[in-house]
Amino acid sequence: MAKKKPLILVTNDDGITAPGIRTLIKVMNEIGDVCVVAPDSPQSGMGHAITINDTLYCDTVKVHEDEPQKEYSCSGTPVDCVKLAVNEILKRKPDLCVSGINHGSNSSINVIYSGTMSAAVEAGTLGIPAIGFSLLDYSLEANFEPTKKYVKQLAEQCLENGLPKGTVLNVNFPKLPKSKIKGMKICRQANAHWEENFDKRVNPLGREYYWLTGEFINGDKGEDTDEWALANGYVSVVPVQFDLTAHHAIKFLNTWEL
Template sequence: MARPLILVTNDDGIFAPGIKALISVAEELGDVYVVAPDKPQSGMGHAITVGNIVRLHPTDYYKKVKKAFMCSGTPVDCVKLAIAHVLPRKPDLILSGINHGANNSINVIYSGTMSAAVEGAMEGVPSLGFSHANYQYDLDFTGLGAYIKKLCENALKEDFPHKTCLNVNFPDVPASELKGIKICRQAEAHWSDSFEKRLDPSGKEYYWLTGVFEGKDKGTDTDIWALNNNYVSVVPTQFDLTAHHEISNLNTWNYEI
């Protein structure tokens, strides 16, 4: 039987350590194609490039993959272009990450890493986004491969959730301290934003976004709880944003003009 066709992308850039770790696992499981941004694209969410050009440049940086391309666009651009123009057929699996920094709770909305996985789900492809709670660029991902491989193997052989992707986050502890994988719900949390006003070298004002992540959800079934207790959190994530539970309430309103 033909080996699975696997697309790997990210939002930290094609040469980031996290994507290297993900590619090394993917190579064990199938034929790998890489289409990833040529520069960091963190916080892009589900942005696509409209009204501007997008370029693809081949690279031989990854020797064992079938093909690898640097893309000038967003992570979602990478997935769209890969499926439309790079891959010989629709992939069997899409992997995004490993992101430097957690994408738990509300962070999934802003994440370019997860938006690439969501785009894969929209295309009907089993897709997983991987993130690590440590932000250090030179983070050692050694020891995470077994968890990544097990999740990918399950995604390839099991009944993968329809119109859904998996949001996988690793806690900021050594791999030897991981307790296992826990299926979770997305914790209720938000960012308390602030903008720090600064001056550039010419004396003109600019603003730098800062903030504090506030997670007050005390549930023991959340991704925040899992990460705080040294579990790998896995949240099934859908792109249908309809608040289905509110439809009946809205139907009681008076809409006569």
Template sequence: MAKTSRSRKTSKREKPVILITNDDGVMAPGIRHLIEAVKDLGKIIVVAPDKPQSGMGHAITIGFPLRLQPVKILEDVEAWSCSGTPVDCVKLAVDKILHRKPDLCLSGINHGANHSINVIYSGTMSAAIEASIENIPSIGFSLLNYSLEADFTAAKKYAKIIVEKMLKVKAAKHLCLNVNFPSVDESLINGIKVCRQAYAKYEEDFNERNDPSGKKYYWLTGEFVNMDKGKDTDVWALENNYVSVVPVQFDLTNYTLKTQLEKSLKW
């Protein structure tokens, strides 16, 4: 019994294992800034795509081999590049590198917004959701700035605040948070606001063009349209210089409609 007691005390002193991934690629500035923000909070393991994987959603690699290669990002941080998707990175990290579930999975910091409908397409958020499917508490981080030269100072500060809080509380089962940072100076941020996902989408268009050989190709363009005027949404929060936090889930069941159908349909 004494041995068991000592083991428990030792485990309490161990640092939490934090898995970090993204969809912009293992060498993207955003992931380096995220590592720097949280490296003192636990044992950091990085497994991220070897190339940009934006817009991959929850894709996984089937029919092609997956490869892992060690890379150096920061001193004293174990990091691996993966030839697959962000979701592949989480799966391989758990099964082949960690050989256990991490205490927390962080994805990002993404270059560009992942508010509203973007969460459906986002490789950043799909990696976080994949972790939550396995009951690993997870957070996806995004900055509303697509530039590789973006200022991550405020994002790093608030990412650390949020991760510190999450490590101190007992996480709900399948917890997954979608966190977006406004692209403004730290002094202009009004705080953190828990929100719902806005009803907004892209009005898309495909520009038709010709390649040098005269063959047609199409280039996706679009305009973001917010149809939600609520002041409790992620879009509103970001427009008003708040860090938005939206709890998301992988269960896509429409429970209100389910109840209505049970009452109205007779099979």
């Protein structure tokens, strides 16, 4: 009897027609049966937002007629897409959820803002092994070809071995040709941050408005971080947990007079 193919849920935050997700779909089609549920428009920076004060629409689409996967375009956030897929669209729980491939970095502190990673985290909370993929290139002409080998390898390893409970993977690719990528490194998240500014302007009607700007500051000199790996030609692989408890702080808080 032929072995049953794994069911793979594919989503993202750049929208269902983005080049990154189309690359991810092609690779996943080599591994299993694919269902795509992705936003109908860009949802970058949405984090773990969900739609609660508006209606949600989820329509069957076919972006490329020659591809076998089922595809659904959702009016909501990346997390909405995962919730709808698992609760309404799929007949069984997926064996794997992959999110991305994002246009731009989701390394270090960026993970908490990322819709790409929040979709993976949502899948993880539902007991589904999940990986978020990002490429350090914001261009719509970004070259995703060098990522394919590593995407496939990680997805296959995840399907074969699973992930530790409460964990998903945050994977970032350097903007390099295939020949320049040195391999993959298991890393920790760098202790870095954004120093933010708001560019204040006035519209033609005299109303003030703001554009968020900022500079990424990495003061972490460790050679075991995602930022170090990416700067030195490696694919960074960071295990991310969604239990936000600061366990190290419990002992300190117990000294308070409460």
